[in-house]
Amino acid sequence: MHFVADFFTYETTKSVVVKSWTVGIINRAVQLLIISYFVGWVFLHEKAYQVRDAAIESSVVTKVKGFGRYADRVVDVSDYVTPPQGTSVFVVITKLIATENQVQGFCPESEAKYHCVTDDRCRRESTTGGGILTGRCVSYNTTLDTCEIQGWCPGEVDTVQTPILMEAENFTIFIKNSIRFPLFNFEKGNLLPNLKAEDMKRCRFHPDTAPFCPILRLGDVVKFAGQDFVKIANTGGVVGIKIGWVCDLDRSWDQCIPKYSFTRLDSVSEKSSVSPGYNFRFAKYYKMENGTEYRTLLKAFGIRFDVLVYGNAGKFNIIPTIISTVAAFTSVGVGTVLCDIILLNFLKGAEQYKAKKFEEVTETTLESTTSANPVYHSGQTLEGRSEEKQSTDSGAFSLTL
Numbered sequence: 001m002h003f004v005a006d007f008f009t010y011e012t013t014k015s016v017v018v019k020s021w022t023v024g025i026i027n028r029a030v031q032l033l034i035i036s037y038f039v040g041w042v043f044l045h046e047k048a049y050q051v052r053d054a055a056i057e058s059s060v061v062t063k064v065k066g067f068g069r070y071a072d073r074v075v076d077v078s079d080y081v082t083p084p085q086g087t088s089v090f091v092v093i094t095k096l097i098a099t100e101n102q103v104q105g106f107c108p109e110s111e112a113k114y115h116c117v118t119d120d121r122c123r124r125e126s127t128t129g130g131g132i133l134t135g136r137c138v139s140y141n142t143t144l145d146t147c148e149i150q151g152w153c154p155g156e157v158d159t160v161q162t163p164i165l166m167e168a169e170n171f172t173i174f175i176k177n178s179i180r181f182p183l184f185n186f187e188k189g190n191l192l193p194n195l196k197a198e199d200m201k202r203c204r205f206h207p208d209t210a211p212f213c214p215i216l217r218l219g220d221v222v223k224f225a226g227q228d229f230v231k232i233a234n235t236g237g238v239v240g241i242k243i244g245w246v247c248d249l250d251r252s253w254d255q256c257i258p259k260y261s262f263t264r265l266d267s268v269s270e271k272s273s274v275s276p277g278y279n280f281r282f283a284k285y286y287k288m289e290n291g292t293e294y295r296t297l298l299k300a301f302g303i304r305f306d307v308l309v310y311g312n313a314g315k316f317n318i319i320p321t322i323i324s325t326v327a328a329f330t331s332v333g334v335g336t337v338l339c340d341i342i343l344l345n346f347l348k349g350a351e352q353y354k355a356k357k358f359e360e361v362t363e364t365t366l367e368s369t370t371s372a373n374p375v376y377h378s379g380q381t382l383e384g385r386s387e388e389k390q391s392t393d394s395g396a397f398s399l400t401l
Helices: 002-007 021-045 119-123 166-170 197-202 218-224 229-235 318-331 334-345 350-357 363-372
Strands: 050-053 057-065 068-070 073-075 089-108 131-139 145-153 172-181 186-189 215-217 237-248 259-264 279-287 293-316 387-390 397-400
Touching: 021 318, 021 334, 050 318, 057 089, 057 293, 068 166, 089 131, 089 229, 119 131, 119 145, 166 218, 166 229, 172 218, 172 237, 172 293, 215 218, 218 229, 218 237, 218 259, 218 293, 229 237, 229 293, 334 350
Parallel strands: 237 293
Antiparallel strands: 050 293, 057 172, 068 073, 089 145, 089 293, 131 145, 172 186, 172 215, 237 259, 279 293, 387 397
């Protein structure tokens, strides 16, 4: 029966005005902090009154320029940039190890781990870095035997030391970037209107003096990424060129501008002792007069550049404004919850506060109260009863005993 009685109950709010400096100061301080948070952070900093578009559409076109001297010959863009299409990911080759005049045939493996004494050693694996093992142990030179392979011969020796292309430090990278925010149908590019043709010939990007110049010196990019050019050119590496578009479309069109930043993307690989840096292989193929095909195998070390475009745009909209405003007013009530916890649990006289705040009323209590108290004219009170005084705080009543 107690469960049924408790189930069919109704709770209504009872306002109790507490004349306490401690609780009052805490209440107003919490409310002030909440209002300051919403005004300063939510509305001004995070711009919660805006609808945002983070689905940025972007296109990137790159072009590298510069001449250098490598292996007693002059090299240009066609020699040291791959792929040649000018995409957002490209490699500037800074060091090469060449294995020339390779033809299809049989030859001893050049790698030291395939040294052998008998044919049994050469049957443990089916393939190597240089070709397919034939299962025979053959003479590599007058003092050494290695396993024989079938493939491109002679085998590659990639442990030789070769110089780096030092002129690459002065090569230039031209970046043309176009972006669009589809939600607002907003389009713009990094070639700003105030950039003239004369400026393009002599400007070089610098974050302080020329932050919007689209021509970047390769050595500066490596330096801005916190790297040493000689070291990264020798082992290879991956550098990110980041272009950020964070735009407030409530402002004028020319206030939406790109921001460049740079970072080393393969910093984990840089510290690895197994495979540090970045390298790859490619070959150039030729034919002899008798029709025999031969090639030059090239192991290339270089700096790979990844142009990464990110951003978002915001514009005023009434719906997020209403939602954020309602959230702000609702959060102000946190001050009341905190003050109730302090008032009912930690302050002296907490039991008396609880007695004033929570009161259980039943129909039997109301009937007995009505029969025991006759009706009095307005303004009359019984001796010993509480006099109700209307408070100026939200229409509540304060009790003075």
